[in-house]
Amino acid sequence: MSATTMLKLPDAVRMDDAPALWKRLEAGLRAEAAQVRSAAGQQVEIRLAELQAFDSAALTLLLSAARLCKAEGVQLVLHDVPAKLRELARVYGVAELLWPEAAPAQLV
Numbered sequence: 001m002s003a004t005t006m007l008k009l010p011d012a013v014r015m016d017d018a019p020a021l022w023k024r025l026e027a028g029l030r031a032e033a034a035q036v037r038s039a040a041g042q043q044v045e046i047r048l049a050e051l052q053a054f055d056s057a058a059l060t061l062l063l064s065a066a067r068l069c070k071a072e073g074v075q076l077v078l079h080d081v082p083a084k085l086r087e088l089a090r091v092y093g094v095a096e097l098l099w100p101e102a103a104p105a106q107l108v
Contacts (some may be wrong), residue, residue, distance in 0.1 A: 006045045006079070007032060012053040013061060022061055029065055033072035044069050049080035059089055062098055 007028050013021060032044045046065065051058065062078065069076040078098060089095040 006047050008047040008049070009051050009058070009061070011050045013051060013058040014053070014055055015057045018057040018061060022064060025061060025065060026068060029068050030072065033069060033074045036074050037072070041074070043075050043077045044072075045077045045079060047079045048082060048085065051082055051085065054082075054085060054088075056088065056092065058085060059092060059094060059098075063094060066098060 007025070009025075010017075010021070029044060036042070036044055046062075062076075066076045076098075081099075086095065086099070089098055
């Protein structure tokens with residue numbers, strides 16, 4: 001974990017909540033990325049432990065967050081990811097975008 005404050009998602013993320021939540025998350029991500037870079041860090045972290053109710057909007061937010069972090073020159077790291085969210089990401093085929101360790105092993 002970095003020396004900076006870890007961002008977190010609320011207990012519910014639904015399609016109706018996504019636009020307002022993204023505005024807050026985007027501002028937090030940009031501020032956190034700037035702080036991390038100024039401390040020679042490489043990771044921005046989001047805690048998902050409180051996330052209980054969600055739909056595919058949660059994946060959209062996290063993918064947008066990962067894209068923004070990449071553009072800011074830092075890596076997004078997700079903590080305390082609910083198993084149901086990991087499964088939803090796998091079903092939608094985006095798990096490896098959020099958790100690179102989820103990518104299938106390459107045959108050499």
